[in-house]
Amino acid sequence: MTASLVETGTTPHRGSAPMGRLLGAELRWVLRRPRTLVMLGLFALVPILIAIGVVVADRGGNGLIGAIAGNGLVLPVVAMTLMLALLLPLAVGMAAADAIAGEAAHGTLRGLLLAPVGRGRLVVMKAFGVLVVTVVATLVVAVVGVVAGLVVVGGADGTLVTLSGTTLGFGEAMGRVGIAALWTVGQLAAVGAIALAISAFTEHPLVVLASVLGGLIVFGVLGAIPALDWLAPYLLTTGFSAGADVLRDPMSWGDIGGSTLRALCYIAIGGGITTSRMLTRDA
Amino acid sequence: MTAPAGQSAAAGERGAAGAAAAAPPAAAVRGVRKVFGKTVAVDGIDLEVPSGAVLGMLGPNGSGKTTLIRMLLGLTRPTEGSAELLGHPVPDATEQALPHVGALVEGPGFHPFLSGRENLRRVAATEPLLASAQIGDAVGTALERVGLSDAADRRFRGYSLGMKQRLGLAAALLVPRKLVVLDEPTNGLDPAGTRDVRRIVAELHAGGATVLVSSHLLAEVEATCTHVAVLQTGTLVAAGELSVLLEAGTGGLVVSTPDVDLALEALRGVGATAFAEGDGVVVADGGPPTPEVVALLVRAGVAVYEARRRRARLEELFARLTGEET
Numbered sequence: 001m002t003a004s005l006v007e008t009g010t011t012p013h014r015g016s017a018p019m020g021r022l023l024g025a026e027l028r029w030v031l032r033r034p035r036t037l038v039m040l041g042l043f044a045l046v047p048i049l050i051a052i053g054v055v056v057a058d059r060g061g062n063g064l065i066g067a068i069a070g071n072g073l074v075l076p077v078v079a080m081t082l083m084l085a086l087l088l089p090l091a092v093g094m095a096a097a098d099a100i101a102g103e104a105a106h107g108t109l110r111g112l113l114l115a116p117v118g119r120g121r122l123v124v125m126k127a128f129g130v131l132v133v134t135v136v137a138t139l140v141v142a143v144v145g146v147v148a149g150l151v152v153v154g155g156a157d158g159t160l161v162t163l164s165g166t167t168l169g170f171g172e173a174m175g176r177v178g179i180a181a182l183w184t185v186g187q188l189a190a191v192g193a194i195a196l197a198i199s200a201f202t203e204h205p206l207v208v209l210a211s212v213l214g215g216l217i218v219f220g221v222l223g224a225i226p227a228l229d230w231l232a233p234y235l236l237t238t239g240f241s242a243g244a245d246v247l248r249d250p251m252s253w254g255d256i257g258g259s260t261l262r263a264l265c266y267i268a269i270g271g272g273i274t275t276s277r278m279l280t281r282d283a
Numbered sequence: 284m285t286a287p288a289g290q291s292a293a294a295g296e297r298g299a300a301g302a303a304a305a306a307p308p309a310a311a312v313r314g315v316r317k318v319f320g321k322t323v324a325v326d327g328i329d330l331e332v333p334s335g336a337v338l339g340m341l342g343p344n345g346s347g348k349t350t351l352i353r354m355l356l357g358l359t360r361p362t363e364g365s366a367e368l369l370g371h372p373v374p375d376a377t378e379q380a381l382p383h384v385g386a387l388v389e390g391p392g393f394h395p396f397l398s399g400r401e402n403l404r405r406v407a408a409t410e411p412l413l414a415s416a417q418i419g420d421a422v423g424t425a426l427e428r429v430g431l432s433d434a435a436d437r438r439f440r441g442y443s444l445g446m447k448q449r450l451g452l453a454a455a456l457l458v459p460r461k462l463v464v465l466d467e468p469t470n471g472l473d474p475a476g477t478r479d480v481r482r483i484v485a486e487l488h489a490g491g492a493t494v495l496v497s498s499h500l501l502a503e504v505e506a507t508c509t510h511v512a513v514l515q516t517g518t519l520v521a522a523g524e525l526s527v528l529l530e531a532g533t534g535g536l537v538v539s540t541p542d543v544d545l546a547l548e549a550l551r552g553v554g555a556t557a558f559a560e561g562d563g564v565v566v567a568d569g570g571p572p573t574p575e576v577v578a579l580l581v582r583a584g585v586a587v588y589e590a591r592r593r594r595a596r597l598e599e600l601f602a603r604l605t606g607e608e609t
Contacts, residue, residue, distance in 0.1 A: 015378055016411050025408035034396055107392020111454065114356060114388075115409035116381040282359040 016118050026129040030095065036133060039091050040140050046087070047079040047145035051152035064244060072153035073160040073173045074247060076145025077180045081243040083141055084184055086216065088134075089191045093212030095133035096195030097205035099126040100278070104203035110283040123275050130192040135185055142181045146174075162249040176246040183243055183256055190236055190263035191216075193270025200277040236266055306334040307370055309462045309493035310355055315364035317350050324350040326517035327364070332462075332495055332510070337488050339504030339525070340497040341601055342514030348497040351514070352388055352466055355495075356381075369461055382411040383461040387468060391451025395440035399431060399450050402439055403457070412458045425453040430479055444471030452483065463487055464495045469503055481507050505597040515605045528600060536573055538580065539563040539589040549583035550576070565593065 030036060054068045054075075064078045080088075103109040112122055150158065160173035168176065191212060199208045219237040222228055232238045239259020245252045308331040317325040325347040332338045342348050353359045355366050357377030366373040368380040393402040400422060407418045426435045429449040434442065442450065448471050455463055465484075469477045477500075484507045487494050498504050504511065505525070512522040521528060540546055540563045547564055550557040555570030566576055577590050 015382065017409050017413070018415070021408050021415055025405050029394070029397075029405060032397065032401075106394060107390060108394060109392075110358060110388060111392055111406055112409055113358065114381055114384070114386050115406070115411065116378045117409045118378055280360075282353075 016116065016121060019121065019124070022117060022121060022125050023128050026125045027132055030129045030132055031136075033098070035094065039094065040137060043083070043087065043091070043137055044140050044144045046083060047075055047141060047148045048152065050079055050082075051075055051148040055152055067163060067247070068149070068153060070153070071161045072149030073146065073158075073170075073177070075149035075153060076142045076177045077243060077247055079141050079145040080138065080180055080184045081241065084187060084240050084243065086213070088137055088141070088184070088188055089212055089216055090209075091137045092130065092134050092188045092192040093195045093209050094205075095130045096192050096199050096212075097208035099129055099196060100199040100274075101202045101208050102199075102205045104283065105205060113283050119279050119281075120275065123271075123278050127193075127196060127271065127274070130196055131189060134188045134192055138181050138184050138188065142177055146177060160247075163244070163247045164249040166249040168249065176251070179251075179256075180243050180246045183246075183260060186260050186263045187236070187240065190266035190270070193267040193274070195270075197270045197273035197277070200274045200281065233262075236262060238262075308332055308367070309334045309336075309369060310495065311367045312351065312355060312361075313365050313367075315351070315354055315361040315366060317347075317354060317359070318362045323517055325354070325361075328514075328517075328519045330512055330519060330522055332493055334493055335488075335491055336510045337484060337494040337496065337508045338510040338512060339508035340495065340512045340514065341499070341501065341504060342497075343605060344499070345516075346514040347517040348514055349389060349466055352386075352464055352495070352497060356384070356386055356388065356464065358388070380462075382458075384464065385455035385457070385460040385462070386464040386466075387451045387455045388464065388466045390467075390470065391447045391454070393439045393447070393450060396438065398436045398438055399442065399446075399453075400426065400435040402450065403453060406454045407457055410458055421457050425456050428456055428483065429453045430476075445473055445476050448472055449476065449479075452480070456483070459490075460487070460492055462493045462495070466497050467499070468496060469498060469500055477503065501597045501601055511597070513601060513604045520604045521600075525597070529597065535568055535593045536566040536576060537563060537589075537591055537593045538566065538576075538585075538587060540580070540585050540587055542585045545583060546580055546585045549579055549585065553579060563588075 050065070050068070051072075054065065064074075064081065068074045068078055100109065103112065113119070117125065158170040158173075160168045160176065162168060194215070195208055195212050198211045199205075202208065216237060219235045222231055223235050223238055239255060239262055242255035242259045245254075245256055310332040312328055312330050314327055314329060315325055316323070316327050328347070328351060330351075340348050340351070350359070354361045355368060355373065357366075357368070357374035360374060368377060369383055371377065371380040373380075393399075394405075397405070403422045403425060404418060407413055407422050410421075413421055423432075426432050429452045431446060431449050431453060434446055439447070439450070448468065452465070452468060455465065465480075468480050472480065481503065484494055484496065488507075488509075496504065496508065508525055510523065511525045511528055513520045537560075538546065543559050543564055547557055547559065550564070550566060550570075553571060555576065556567040557564050557570075558567075559565075570576070571579070573590070573592070577587060580587055
């Protein structure tokens with residue numbers, strides 16, 4: 001140990017670059033990628049389009065979208081719930097596809113392993129990158145949803161009329177939007193963990209994306225078959241509609257808690273598979 | 284580039300086996316074998332890269348050069364056998380050796396949407412031996428060293444094949460290395476680029492670093508390497524010092540002179556075996572040493588224009604070893 005300190009002279013002796021620097025590099029890489037930025041921009045349009053649609057239609061339809069009319073602060077929650085079905089998982093799947101399979105396809109995974117970024121650290125770095133995209137995408141929808149809700153839809157004087165008919169002040173309404181965002185991030189993190197595990201096995205980003213979207217559709221179909229009721233508790237998509245529960249008063253925590261627990265199980269499984277695969281993966 | 288004089292002299296001395304053999308090899312593989320499905324890519328190779336050497340790895344396409352390099356760097360596990368990198372077993376302790384190893388394997392890998400400089404900064408951020416404050420300087424120096432300063436801020440997407448290759452080289456040179464592994468470094472480079480690679484390899488060698496180059500350009504290897512390893516269909520057909528391998532083939536001292544008859548007479552007078560060839564005479568090995576032959580000829584009034592040891596061209600050696608007669 002002493003010998004190698006002398007050998008390397010003034011340069012610091014350590015086996016890996018500092019974790020903070022690795023995460024910083026990953027953050028810059030993720031957020032500079034044009035497709036991430038384009039996607040975030042398009043996501044910002046979705047709540048605005050819903051808001052305009054509601055105002056132009058000018059009639060209280062049924063379902064969640066109908067609840068937005070004249071009740072702007074419902075918009076961010078509705079937008080997140082709607083986009084959780086397909087668009088947000090698409091963003092997360094794309095980030096996970098680029099994270100490992102994409103790096104392998106560009107030949108840059110080899111560079112990371114040769115630096116070396118330890119294989120364990122590499123998984124942390126990549127999971128962090130996917131989480132960043134997840135959080136930013138969710139926040140964009142939530143924030144634009146709040147603004148569009150207040151500006152375009154308006155109504156209810158900055159308060160939120162719950163599905164139960166009660167009225168919440170602006171502060172509490174923001175709290176409910178925050179809970180919905182946090183819960184959405186949790187569900188998406190589960191998708192991201194599984195996507196990252198698939199990404200660890202391939203060098204074709206499209207395989208990851210196709211698996212994520214195909215998986216969501218298959219889960220949706222399975223969940224809709226009455227004879228397969230027993231399967232429902234294991235399907236991630238079963239809990240995807242729980243987000244709207246933040247719009248009830250008092251809030252109902254049952255489904256939100258249950259689906260979050262399920263998401264954590266998926267994260268543990270996905271994380272475990274990703275790590276064990278990356279420890280031995282050829283590059 | 285200032286070189287530690289002692290080290291470079293020891294490393295640079297061809298034929299001084301003592302100096303190189305005393306130090307542990309910079310890299311070694313023992314009985315490695317790699318099977319992909321039914322294909323045997325590498326079939327039981329033993330090879331040592333002496334510390335301070337510039338080893339050129341030659342072989343036809345598909346002879347196992349890249350697979351061997353990948354196993355050496357811990358990028359893929361050997362089916363059988365073991366490897367060692369700067370004294371650390373691979374792949375179990377590869378991460379202790381890798382900070383001191385620069386590598387360009389299977390072409391340069393970078394992100395098309397980032398500029399050359401940004402790509403290099405990202406690589407630099409992952410380099411364990413680089414302090415955060417040094418990153419900017421290290422990137423600038425590396426870009427300059429490969430002659431890419433002018434194109435540094437253009438997107439990688441728009442780079443020519445040669446520029447991509449140069450950027451890959453820059454990544455391998457970000458920090459001072461003990462071992463630099465270059466897999467086909469001159470791929471896609473113009474003559475100026477090839478000269479740059481030759482210069483960089485020479486600089487690394489002078490600085491005491493060990494260099495492992497795989498190439499299909501025999502002239503490149505002949506110009507820059509001290510050692511050679513020749514692979515064919517996954518096996519090692521020859522390895523050793525370049526000069527020794529070349530001398531082993533044909534020998535003799537070639538003397539260019541117009542006075543052929545006079546020269547032959549003088550040489551035969553001292554019992555040396557000599558014969559006329561081309562514009563001069565060839566003195567076979569086993570007679571008097573070279574300086575005495577030259578002195579003898581000059582004393583005899585022979586006009587000596589040139590005297591050189593005849594060495595096989597690497598190309599001939601390669602063709603002989605791999606059975607690819609031209």
